[in-house]
Amino acid sequence: MSQANQKQPEHRLPSPVANPENKAFLEAAQKDELLIKYCNSCKESHYYPRTICPHCGSDDTTWVKSPGLGEIYSYTVMRRGVEVPFAMAYVKLQEGISMLTHLTNCDFDSIQVGQKVRVVFQETQDGQKTHLFEPI
Amino acid sequence: MSFAANKYDACIAGIYEHPLRVAPNHTVAQLHAEVARGALQDAGLTLDDVDGYFCAGDAPGMGPVSMADYLGLKKLTYLDSTDTGGSSYLTHVNHAARAIAAGQCKVALITLAGRPKSEGSSGTQVRSQWASAPDFAFEKPYSPAPLNTYAMCAMRHMYEFGTTSEQLAWIKVAASHHAQHNPNAALKDVLTVEDVLNSPMIADPLHRADCCVVTDSGGALVVVHPDIAKTLKKPVVTMMGAGETTKGQMGGKVDLTYSGLAWAAPLAFKEAKLTPEQIRYASIYDSFTITVLIQLEDLGFCKKGEGGKFVEGGQLISGKGKLAFNTDGGGLCNNHPANRGGMTKVIEAVRQLRGEAHPAVQVPNLEFALASGIGGALGTRHGASVLIMGRLQ
Ligand SMILES: [Zn+2]
Numbered sequence: 236m237s238q239a240n241q242k243q244p245e246h247r248l249p250s251p252v253a254n255p256e257n258k259a260f261l262e263a264a265q266k267d268e269l270l271i272k273y274c275n276s277c278k279e280s281h282y283y284p285r286t287i288c289p290h291c292g293s294d295d296t297t298w299v300k301s302p303g304l305g306e307i308y309s310y311t312v313m314r315r316g317v318e319v320p321f322a323m324a325y326v327k328l329q330e331g332i333s334m335l336t337h338l339t340n341c342d343f344d345s346i347q348v349g350q351k352v353r354v355v356f357q358e359t360q361d362g363q364k365t366h367l368f369e370p371i
Numbered sequence: 372m373s374f375a376a377n378k379y380d381a382c383i384a385g386i387y388e389h390p391l392r393v394a395p396n397h398t399v400a401q402l403h404a405e406v407a408r409g410a411l412q413d414a415g416l417t418l419d420d421v422d423g424y425f426c427a428g429d430a431p432g433m434g435p436v437s438m439a440d441y442l443g444l445k446k447l448t449y450l451d452s453t454d455t456g457g458s459s460y461l462t463h464v465n466h467a468a469r470a471i472a473a474g475q476c477k478v479a480l481i482t483l484a485g486r487p488k489s490e491g492s493s494g495t496q497v498r499s500q501w502a503s504a505p506d507f508a509f510e511k512p513y514s515p516a517p518l519n520t521y522a523m524c525a526m527r528h529m530y531e532f533g534t535t536s537e538q539l540a541w542i543k544v545a546a547s548h549h550a551q552h553n554p555n556a557a558l559k560d561v562l563t564v565e566d567v568l569n570s571p572m573i574a575d576p577l578h579r580a581d582c583c584v585v586t587d588s589g590g591a592l593v594v595v596h597p598d599i600a601k602t603l604k605k606p607v608v609t610m611m612g613a614g615e616t617t618k619g620q621m622g623g624k625v626d627l628t629y630s631g632l633a634w635a636a637p638l639a640f641k642e643a644k645l646t647p648e649q650i651r652y653a654s655i656y657d658s659f660t661i662t663v664l665i666q667l668e669d670l671g672f673c674k675k676g677e678g679g680k681f682v683e684g685g686q687l688i689s690g691k692g693k694l695a696f697n698t699d700g701g702g703l704c705n706n707h708p709a710n711r712g713g714m715t716k717v718i719e720a721v722r723q724l725r726g727e728a729h730p731a732v733q734v735p736n737l738e739f740a741l742a743s744g745i746g747g748a749l750g751t752r753h754g755a756s757v758l759i760m761g762r763l764q
Contacts, residue, residue, distance in 0.1 A: 248512040248513070249511050249512055249514065250511070250512065251507075251508040251509070251511055251512055252507060252508050252511065253508065254508065256505070257508045257509070260508075261508070279622075280623065281622035281623050282509075282620075282622065282623035283505070283506050283508075283509040283620075283623070284509075285505065288622075289621070289622035290622050308527065308625060308627075309523040309524070309526045309527035309530070309627055310523060310526060310575075311519050311522035311523050311526055311574045311575050311576075311577075312574065312575045313514075313516075313518075313519045313522075313573075313574045314571075314572055314573060314574065314575070315571060315572075315573045315574075315579075316518075316573065317514070321514070323513055323514070323515065323519050323520075323523065324523070325523060325625050325627070327625075331623075331624075332622070332623025332624065333620070333623055333624070333625035334509075334623070335509065335510050335513050335515060335620075335751070336513060337512075337513050348526060348527065348530040349530070359512055365512045
């Protein structure tokens with residue numbers, strides 16, 4: 236089943252929807268930067284980002300820039316029922332938090348759990364950028 | 372209000388599963404009404420006896436407000452529209468039993484119905500998420516759907532514990548052995564492990580046959596005060612223990628190898644004063660084969676990571692294996708009405724306790740049964756609910 240390599244047309248990503256809590260995150264993505272939320276109170280990162288830390292309840296949370304390095308925690312290649320196959324994954328960042336994302340610039344048949352990946356940014360259907368990951 | 376203090380605090384007196392699997396000429400409200408009437412007739416009661424009503428997000432309009440008027444329920448003193456997806460109906464039984472034990476109602480009706488088959492949902496297409504959900508912006512670009520998020524659970528379980536596609540296939544094979552005896556089942560063919568593995572790969576590592584059926588249909592339950600149950604003709608099924616919770620992505624500390632039942636099941640077993648070894652029949656929520664495997668571990672039927680070995684070789688086939696499961700064919704082969712399988716899980720557990728399951732799959736002299744539900748998606752966020760029931764001797 237090699238129908239799903241990158242010679243196929245790209246899966247066109249839907250766009251994220253902005254709100255006051257994710258504005259900084261989405262604006263950073265337009266500059267190819269990945270922001271994550273860090274809690275000064277419990278010294279833990281969390282994802283998805285929010286105003287109040289889900290680990291300890293403190294509102295002393297700040298945005299920090301992530302290098303976007305991590306490994307594949309799990310993945311699946313969606314092969315049927317979609318116009319273009321895509322590889323969905325949870326990527327676990329070095330900071331210890333996992334993000335739902337897509338994998339790109341890779342052969343879908345050779346993806347491995349535990350594989351090292353880094354963040355890349357890709358345009359969505361209406362020209363906003365959002366993060367994906369590619370194997371290193 | 373614990374069931375263990377008095378295990379006859381509430382009883383399930385009525386069950387009904389709609390026989391249709393495709394219902395293009397029904398409205399959803401009509402299906403709710405047909406299953407409501409069916410369950411009340413099964414109990415020997417009428418709409419006039421109902422003073423508690425429970426429904427979830429599949430109910431049209433303003434939930435219980437719309438449906439109570441449509442159904443003609445005039446004496447309601449208790450309403451609940453808790454929606455935790457497919458696990459809602461197990462949670463409703465738990466809530467109904469507590470409300471009855473607290474004196475808030477005496478006859479509770481729970482209904483489910485829907486028409487995803489007629490309305491064109493394939494069960495594999497990407498579904499929209501609710502735009503108001505706080506996590507929406509962080510998931511929408513990646514098109515999560517039930518199927519692909521469950522597939523990631525399967526992939527991780529395989530990676531950590533060596534679980535195989537063959538082992539997952541045994542779950543479907545067992546369900547298909549049961550479904551051959553159910554004339555209403557959507558899929559009645561007996562499958563082999565090879566049949567499952569040869570079906571098309573939909574989202575690695577899940578094949579088409581690892582998935583449940585998509586059906587129009589519905590079901591209803593009637594939960595009553597024990598004083599009422601004792602006046603009715605059917606064998607009395609009593610509530611013994613229940614547990615419910617939710618599990619999500621935990622601030623990014625994602626672990627896809629277990630469900631919320633890892634927390635909820637010990638509460639239910641403690642309340643019922645039973646252990647998993649005492650359960651010979653279980654209705655296990657089966658949206659996908661991996662859903663069953665992870666729950667078997669979390670419910671305590673085997674250790675974490677050993678679900679694959681537990682199900683191998685037909686161990687879930689009634690009369691053959693060590694634990695009979697989903698003897699109606701389950702969501703995998705029989706019915707997954709409205710993409711929400713919790714209702715039919717309770718219904719088959721009650722059939723088993725009454726001795727009304729098909730003779731080919733009935734567990735003899737069954738004292739206790741368990742039903743479990745996972746609502747939402749195992750790989751992102753879900754409700755988890757479990758009931759332990761007993762037959763009044
Ligand atoms: Zn904190």
